[in-house]
Amino acid sequence: MRIAFAGNPNSGKTTMYNALTGRSEKVGNWGGVTVGSKEYKLKKEYSGSNEVIAVDLPGAYSMSPFTPEESITSEYVRTANPDAIVNIVDATNLSRSLFFTTQLLELGIPVVVALNKSDINAKEGTEIDVEKLSEKLNCPVFKTISTEDKGLAEVIKTAISLAGTTQTAPYLQADINLHDKNAVDAEDRKRYNFVNKIVADVEKRKVLSAETNSQDKIDAVLTNPIAGIVIFAAVMWFVFWVSQAWLGPLVADWLVGWIEMFQEWVAGSLENSPAILSALIADGIVGGVGAVVGFLPLVMVMYFLIALLEDCGYMARVSAVMDPIFKRVGLSGKSVIPVVIGTGCGIPAIMACRTIRDERERRATSMLATFIPCGAKIPVIALFAGAFFAGASWVSTLSYFFGLVLIFLGALLIKGITGYKYRKSFFIMELPKYKVPSLKFAFKSMMERAKAYIVKAATIILVCNTVVQVMQSFNWHFQVVEEGAENTSILASIATPFAVLLIPLGFGVWQLAAAAITGFIAKENVVGTLAVVYGLTAFIDVDELEMIGGANEVAMAMGLTSVTALAYLFFNLYTPPCFAAIGAMNSEMKSRGWLWGAIGLQLGTGYTVAFLINQFGTLFTEGHFAAGFVPGLIAEALMIVALVLISKRVRSHFDEQYELHKKTAKAAA
Template sequence: MTYTVALAGNPNSGKTTLFNELTGSSQRVGNWPGVTVDKKEGKLKGHKDIIIQDLPGIYSLSPYTMEEVVSRGYLVDQRPDLIVNLVDGSNLIRNLYLTSQLIELGIPTIIALNMMDIVKSNGDVIDKDNLSKILGCPVVEIVASKKQGTKDLINEIVKSENKLSLPNPLKYSGELEEALEKISSEISGSVDSKLERYLSIKAFENDEDMFENISLSTSQKENIKSLREDFEKKEDDVAEGIVTTERYEALGEVGEKVLKKAPPKLSTTDKIDKIVTNRILGLPIFALVMFVIYYIAISTLGTGATDAVNGFFEDTMTPAVADFLTNIGISDVLVSLATDGIIAGVGAVLGFLPQMLVLFAQLSILEDIGYMARVAFVMDRVFRRFGLSGKSFIPVMIGTGCSVPGIQASRTIENERDRRITIITTSFMPCSAKLPVIALIAGAFFKKDQALVTFSFYIIGIVSVIISGIILKKFKEFASDPAPFVMELPPYHAPRVTSVLRDMFNKGMSFVKRAGTIILVSSIIIWFLSNFDFSFKLVEAESENSILAVLGGYLAVLFKPLGFGQWQSAVATITGFVAKENVVSTMGVVLGIGADLDETNRQLITAFNQAIGTPVAGYSFLLFNMLCMPCFAAVGAIKTEMNNNRWTLIAIGYQMAFAYAIAFIFYHLANCFVYKEFSFMTILAILVLIGVLYLIFRPVKYKEEKRSYKLNFARK
């Protein structure tokens, strides 16, 4: 028989880290909400019969956010055997607000007092024995990030099986307690006795989602309503506000008994935050940090390793495989498939792996030390100026690794209209699959400014999200006020080497797996189509008579207005819809340059001049491929999150139209300024620009309709 333990706590209290330690899970550790959207499950180390359910990070059991809906629904309906409540000891009273609600559920509870190293470094003292006595449940001190105290917690969990008594709910003022007792007498025969205290409070607060699932007579409901209204009139406040005030007053009394704080002083975290979250300096610092990160990954540390890998594929692996296959009598066609198809395609993508790993490591360090949480805080100010919520920036940041989890992270946004906008725009950010494409084209056309060009697409991604948010908010289907954004800013700490390496390894392996599956299959298909004609006769590589060249010629017409109307670039763009890395592998195959995509290779530069043309056309090529519809996996995530075919098509349609318009405007206006070319297409580009500006600055005609949402927590 299994014993179920629910792990509950505030966001950024170290809950995911503790879950990893308790279960041995390799789930990613982060510093922002959204890493754990749904509850996660794992078996307690050494105890297969004890199941740990990791609930989303929440601040309370009031269902205002999707995380709170999931957590409350599970705790009330599923009734775990035990709750392990993770409490950030450095923010004790605020974290105990959730604790005060959990202990009212009538479920045995253990308090895991985390971040005790920070508590001690601050000079604070927590009397855990007295806290345990007041709350009526065990309290265990831990430091989850350093694996301190977790064995004691595991022992306490094991000992608790069928042996723990129920915790002691907080007692409020006499008048409120009297009112709750009257409500309790009204509902006592209709609810589980263990839930009686919790449901009495919910009935007093007029929480309809809970109240409506209690079988009461009309007179009982009227009695409770009358009692509530009289109390609200007397206190001149709504019932929920009254309970909140009482909770904090009760917790204040608890704090006086168990917490001894050191004299206040400005911590290192506070000193740093005065600079990095400054209204004026915050954004420039963020831009500088990201530029340095891309510069290190693309132009310095990652470049040497990338050149070495490219050289290995081209100078060592390709001739070795060709010689081996030839010596054992394999036909020239299959040798070409292996070298010009598989190695050229897959090798072209894997050649960028070192740069990707350097980028992954740097981003993971920024996240682990706590800086990325500050970035979300800074960007919330920017987003709100344009009617967007800082909550939308969290999925956008996650999307820099991969658009799929970024899109999925939009679940944390409770405003449905803001959520749709976030789903549509998250893939505008350059994800790990797009980085090799940027590095390749930037290296071929902008060698001296490669890092700057790469960084520019990070800025373009953010600006595109903001512009799209402004445009979409002007339409009735998206009009709404920005959702409120509350976020914990964790203290700064040194990056954990194991966490950074694990994150880098997981993302790197994901990149390699895609190269070994999707890119491999795509490379074989591209090789076949580029080496055979419609009669299935072998033709010369790069022949204009190949199936790929003929089909690409028809597709090229679509992209000619964007500056890259050659069949090679058109085909690369289309294959990029399957997986963005395909753009690189396709170029490696159709241009006949193998896996050696070294940006200093004159053959590469000449080939790209033929396939794309000028540097302006190259930048336009990147603009379209970065902003258009994402890979099939991300499109699948969009469909899942939208849960509606119409909205999925709207999302893809907007992404394609936006990308085409931006690339079209840039190409023709840049041609006008750089090459002094002025034509009818230049005039058309100006008109399109005027149209985009109109959509941005036109007056708002619609406002969000105020709607009430009803949540169903009925027991099955």
Template structure:
């Protein structure tokens, strides 16, 4: 038996799905969190040992889809024949929710209405006559509170009973021609009239909605056009300061101590083994993975704080604040949602772009989202902040602000290249009620994301570090390399070092190797640097993993680049194309190879130009005598090639628009 969970965005649908199934799907107090179908067995204690499957569908306002995630819901309900529908209705916004309910009733599928968030209505002194509402709709209505699991047992038992009964909806619109705009508008007007009549009968409010409540007063500050952005910047600054300096770093230092004890224990076990085996296993493989895992507390604290911001309702306000600015570059407030989600991980962030109806805007958002540093990039940021900038919190803040700026410039560039025509657009978003965020939900979200981080470290990163260590240890003739410079890894990475030369000022195959492996997973940058600079005794005369200890001067001395070069190299890794998984998500959302390759080209070009300008201009301002003229000119040549290529693309687009204009005027 399959039970489809449907409802408007932010109705508590995914929270109910998690409560019923024991899953840990992402939830948030804003629209656009669920963008694909999820399916899982319902817990046995709800179903009396009967095999039940819950299907969590993306939020939708109508069965006539306007966005791709709404089409997933519409197609599933119409074509997959679920046995029963549980329509989650937001009790705090009954009139809006019931519009979708009436459309579902017309399908003739057995249905139960879950009147969710009923606890909030008690606080707002609002009463809903459940019996009368059930009679008006012609289907059972059960009060529920997803967060506390209240009413869920009754809901499932009622759904099972309802499955075997005919659905008798009192309201029908049959044989509507969806292509006929007049018919659809007439049907919608009648539907709204029907819903409003029901609401008048069943809902009693003791608090007038015209009155300005505490939510409205807070919104006048947080969504103010002058104060909103500085407040958002300050909030994010404290998120990074708390996660990477105040709380995250002390926990990381504690964890590193135990990880190093484990590394020493393994080393003692194989103390009498072949020295090459010890170097491969202890220093290379284990050391490289530990270098990544050691940053886990910083990442998890950040995940926890972001989850709290999402749950309390603040992130929806951020979309409102940034919408006017985003409109000026051809995007909208809906693009903010993917960008914010990307702070956790680029893959779901890119997938969230499917909530955007306009195709060009959706593709541009998916292309630009990776400019926001994700959780995988936190270890890279933290490594260089600790090694070169004494763990300064401003490094993380600067990286994220730079990402936002690049998104704006990238959007303008995309508009020029594709020939964007200005159009009047409207951004409509539901602002959820402010609430005290659930610490338990935030903890579960943190653990879920943290576990994914650990799994990646134990699989992809472990495999990559193993390959890197083996390639660094042996020559092409499969003999042990006398020096790392004679290794397989050095010979492969050396050509890429010439690309990095204009932005770091030195030819370092180690930095090149780390940048290349970063395209597999960004955490590999840290792991590869640990392997390359720590793995062999002839490179570092110490038994400690200095990259993990954040011993600034030691690490900076080992890598042998200036602070400006370190900042440039950091930006190159953050703003060039993301990991393979994120590129795959881009391909899935864009559905165009031309756009995907264009996005990769844009990301690489932007990352290189930003890094080149930071290194060149920064060096000229701080130590001009150290600037390598050959590298500066080579980098300038690459920048010129990029600019010329973009200019040609823009020129071709303008010519195409002129030809279309001339053709239309003939």
């Protein structure tokens, strides 16, 4: 048996779904957090002896979709024939929500209405006569508070008992020609009149929504074009500072101590084993994976803080305050949400682009969102900040800020290439009520992330490190590489051709090239591979220092100056993200051309940023350009030629389309 959860955006569907299934799907206090359908079986305590699958759907205002994620919902309830629908209604906005409810009631599938957020209504003195409402809608209605698990059992029990029955609609749309816009309009008006009458009958409000309240005062500050942006910058800086310069490293120091002890113990117990085995296990597996896991606290603290931000209702305000700026570069305020989510992980960030209505804006945002360093890049940033810049927190601040700058520049570039003509792009964002963020949810979100991080470290990263260790230890004749002949290893011979391309960037050695390449599988691999190829973990053992501590040795082993180290770090941050994120981009863009454009843009950006930092950085610090300046310039020139050619092609297509429109318009006239 399947029960679908449908309702307006930000009514609390996913919160209810999580409570009923025990899952930890992403929740947040703004409309459009859920962008795809998810299903899972109900907990036994709710489903009883039945096997019940709950289906969480993206929020929708009606059965006629407006944005791509809304169409998932209307298509599902229309075609998938769920056995029952739980319609989650935001009880604080009954007058709007019931429009969709009356449409759902017409489908014939039994509907149970959950009047969610009833706690807020109680606080504001809004009373809803549940019995009367149930009678008018001709379906069961229950008050619920999904954040506190209240009323959910009754809703589910009723939905299960009704499965298989046929719903009789209280309001049926007249048989009209659905292609006749005026007739549809008139019908929709009638439906709203029907809804308005019900609301007038069942709802008593103490506080009118139109009255100015204390939340409006907060909004006035947070959406102020100057104060709002300063506050947003300060909030994000605080998040990065706490997670990456203060609390995160504090916990990390402690954790790394334990990892070291474990590694020593492993090395000790392998004392009598062949050297190659002990190198593989102690250095490769434990060392490489340990290097990655050591940064886990930074990621966890960050997730915790971002979850608090997402829960309190601030995101919608950020989106509103940033809209004018993002519009200038051809994006929209809705592009901010993917950017903030992207600080955690690029994949949900790219998926969040689905709420952007304009196709070009949507594709451009999903192309650019990953310039903001994700959680997997934190270890890379922390390693380089620690090893080359004495743990300076400006490195991480700069990484995020520069990512944002690249988003703006990239957006301008896309705007230029696509020959973006002024097209009306309206912006409307619901401002949800503020709420005190739930520590419990933030904790859950953090633990969920920690679990995913550890699983990733124990699978993908473990496998990659093992492969790297083996490829580094053997040559093509499967003989163990001797000391001093490291360049003959399988890894070296594969990575060297790539390393040559990186000479103009200042890090043309096979070890660094190999680490950058494994980074495409998962960005944490950059750290893992560096630890393996340079035997970095050995330093930690000897000095009894945490990863962030053994700075000088780490720096010396890699043979990078602070200029080339920064170039290498930025190269890894701004080249294409991991394959999983590229896959997400592919499915959101639905266009080969845009996908390849995105990969090209990201490769070009990473290369150019590193090239400029290395060459000009060397010029400033040493008074001359670094090696490979001319070949690098040639590479840059080729990129520019490619851009011009692509732009020409895109623009000619655009003109064709544009002309076609004009011609047909004339013909019609």
